[in-house]
Amino acid sequence: MQVHSIHFKSRARAAIADAGLQRGLAKVDGFAARRAVVVREFGDFETLRAEGAAVRDRSLANLDAWLERFEAEAARRGAAVLYAETGDEVAQLVIDICARHALKKAIKSKSMLSEEAQLNAALAAACVQPVETDLGEYVCQLAEEPPSHIIAPIIHKTKEDVAALFERKHARPRLAEAEALTREAREVLREHFLSADCGISGGNFLIAETGSVALVTNEGNGRMVTTMPRVHIAITGIEKVVPTLEDLCTLMRLLPRSATGQTISNYVSVLTGPRGAADLDGPEHMYVILVDNGRTGLVGSDMQEMLRCIRCGACMNHCPVYQTIGGHAYGWVYPGPMGAVLTPMLTGLENAIDLPQASTFCGACAEVCPVKIALPDLLRKLRERQVERALRPGYEMIALRAWAWLAQRPKLYAAASAFGVRALRAIGNAEGMIGAIPFGSGWTRGRYLPAPKSGRTFRALYARRKKPLGGARG
């Protein structure tokens, strides 16, 4: 997917004005509410979060060793492990595999990495037909839109949007109910499942000790994608490796609860090698493509904890900024707080200058993150890098430095603030509200600025105040 993050502000404005999108975004609250219920039922979720973070840290501390172990175990069980440094390399590897086995149709279950690699476009150009089979991703493919949420790709769409889309693309009578729409998608997809020769999936986790790929899904399409076609290709990031099946269990207690508020997802598949002699089903060939695409740049850095991320979406489900503008405004594959960190890190800080600023630092994301990523702290570090690299507007830096300069000079500060307060009070209307202020249109476009109530500062009033009986003061 191309990076459009540079247009964050204008896309956010459009999102706020989009009534349909705003209706769709109201659904995000449902995830947060369901999460709250299952977290309460679980009991000591805080300890579990700490364990989850520890599992991920253990993996990342020796990432190269665990990847080698994974590769060796996977190879021992007949799967081929390939490495891709960039998104383009992912696409090329998949195209090569398709050419080697003469594959013509690829059914896909959800994979955000295939979005990073713009895989569908590359496959189509190489005459391999890609078909998304996750219902939301299928709708995105028909609508020629990217997903707007990592686990609920069409959260931005209403039922009516989907009904109109299906009517046009399927050339069938328009349906009204979600259940009927789902049935129609299933009928259309069934033929693809039966005729595809290639299955492409993501991978939620890689288990080093067994060489397995773990897949967490709700619709059952993942099972069909990974077992029915002759060739299965799993694509995932290098950071997704965990040492043991026990570690997988820890993370599986966290992932569905944090993502959708489920105690467990409908399907959890642990895929280990292609079909064996005694197996009734499974692919003839299994490939695992491990993708870097910028991730090694975080390893060993002060941003490494971002690689703990297990892609649950809890941060965006609880983010008031995401809930206000939706996922597309963020301009790349990953939206919300995790996207605001990952996009600049993986695609370049200069390509996403507004994303580190797209947070009030309210902290709701860090509070729910199942692996305790301090997202606001990481965003602040990115802001520091922006300052170091002069990627913020000059007037902003001048204003900040002037404020700090003044605040270090109390006498001058007292004089300047005494003047400022009088000036602000003077421009307020009869109700004490200021409608416009120099350099403050960002504030006053949507709000008044309440004027100072007194024409004097606290310090001036306090200095004049007579010392009453009782309290001493300095």
Added chain:
Amino acid sequence: MRVGLFVTCLVDLMRPGIGFAALELLEHAGCEVVVPATQTCCGQPGYNSGERDSAHALALKVLEEFERCDYVVAPSGSCAGMIRTHYPDLFRGEPVLLARIERLCAKTYELSDFLARVARIETVPGTYAGTVTYHDSCSGLRELGVKSQPRELLAKVPGLVLKEMRANETCCGFGGTFAVKMGDISSRMADDKCANIDASGADAVVLGDLGCMLNIEGRLRKRGNTRTRVLHVAEVLAGKVEA
């Protein structure tokens, strides 16, 4: 006990009455209150904008002004949170200063937290005839655990009825410089907050941070709501609500 009142720059400029209300509450709690005259800003604008140098300089200034107090109290979860949870980050490589900073952090409190947990006041000076709803400002709530403290104190105000709104822990959209840099998103978030305040039916929204107050009041009035008052918890507790 000798309590240093960190007035905060916003209160100093925009609502001195909140500073005097905080002062009275601390005196009511039996504290000896000192107000260092040279105090200005805690450095949060620079810190959250990636300008660490200015934040470091201002943190040092706060340290020198307040480290001789037994406690430091601010009528703001945001500024108290800056000192308590973020100052150490600014002094990572300076062990001697870091030790002093950590001693400062340990004695720094948000006002309602201090009154309820440290001073443990039994009564409050204020009375209030009406229904209020409480907005939990983010820094106080998530950095300092300020949640039950203001509610326990408000429960001591004769005549006051607390009526919780929906989503009282959701950010109002202020976020410091965010409110100017991302004005459209910020206004829309404030709008959602205002809708919940309106729906609560309360006569006033009470909160503990002036930044959020200005944001909420500015948006409420722009929406045409001239009825709902926006009050700092210190003003209500001290009975310093202006007519």
